[in-house]
Amino acid sequence: DSGVTQTPKHLITATGxxxxxxxxxxxxxxxxxxxxxxxxxxxxxxxxxxNGEERAKGxxxxxxxxxxxxxxxxxxxxxxxxxxxxxxxxxxxxxTSRGSEAFFGQGTRLTVV
Amino acid sequence: ILNVEQSPxxxxxxxxxxxxxxxxxxxxxxxxLHWYRWETAKSPEALxxxxxxxxxxxxxxxSATLNTKEGYSYLYIKGSQPEDSATYLCAFDNYGQNxxxxxxxxxxxxx
Numbered sequence: 001d002s003g004v005t006q007t008p009k010h011l012i013t014a015t016g017x018x019x020x021x022x023x024x025x026x027x028x029x030x031x032x033x034x035x036x037x038x039x040x041x042x043x044x045x046x047x048x049x050x051n052g053e054e055r056a057k058g059x060x061x062x063x064x065x066x067x068x069x070x071x072x073x074x075x076x077x078x079x080x081x082x083x084x085x086x087x088x089x090x091x092x093x094x095x096t097s098r099g100s101e102a103f104f105g106q107g108t109r110l111t112v113v
Numbered sequence: 114i115l116n117v118e119q120s121p122x123x124x125x126x127x128x129x130x131x132x133x134x135x136x137x138x139x140x141x142x143x144x145x146l147h148w149y150r151w152e153t154a155k156s157p158e159a160l161x162x163x164x165x166x167x168x169x170x171x172x173x174x175x176s177a178t179l180n181t182k183e184g185y186s187y188l189y190i191k192g193s194q195p196e197d198s199a200t201y202l203c204a205f206d207n208y209g210q211n212x213x214x215x216x217x218x219x220x221x222x223x224x
Contacts, residue, residue: 002158042202042214042217045211057211058211058212090156092157098206099144099145099164099206100162101147101159101162103159104156105156106156
């Protein structure tokens with residue numbers, strides 16, 4: 001158990017809908033990262049938050065947004081969902097903003113039908 | 114577009130063999146290189162974070178080296194065991210504040 005909690009574990013929704021994925025980081029970790037793993041693709045970095053502020057941005061679509069709350073949990077919002085958004089979404093957390101080990105949650109499997 | 118490559122793509126070794134694989138990354142704007150171990154149906158597990166040229170890190174039978182000038186890192190596993198079977202990922206962290214993962218090396222250790 002990494003100490004990073006993601007909910008829900010599984011999510012099935014229809015195209016055009018909006019969903020929110022939630023991540024609780026390890027106690028004491030200030031950074032939260034979001035990653036996407038689509039079928040037959042590697043891990044893609046989406047976005048990082050550090051202590052409530054956006055810290056780095058990867059290949060995140062405009063339909064996707066994230067935030068980190070004062071209690072340091074984070075949410076990833078996916079809207080106007082398309083079939084191609086079906087993927088495993090991982091959250092990871094680390095102590096610092098850069099250069100420290102990141103601990104991954106178990107992921108949320110999103111299926112868009 | 115930042116390109117991170119790993120080789121080989123997959124590897125089959127016998128139990129007890131030692132093995133190594135490579136991660137290649139851009140040598141400019143380097144900040145850190147991360148190695149992860151990812152078992153099927155689990156989440157990636159951090160192995161090492163390497164930041165300095167010439168860094169060598171070790172965790173049990175697994176070790177890694179880093180050459181930032183030429184843009185590569187090696188991961189070594191000594192005396193492979195079946196439980197080492199996993200995909201080994203490297204991730205390049207650059208000053209552009211982006212993380213780029215390599216495609217991974219899939220290791221199978223046969224008993």
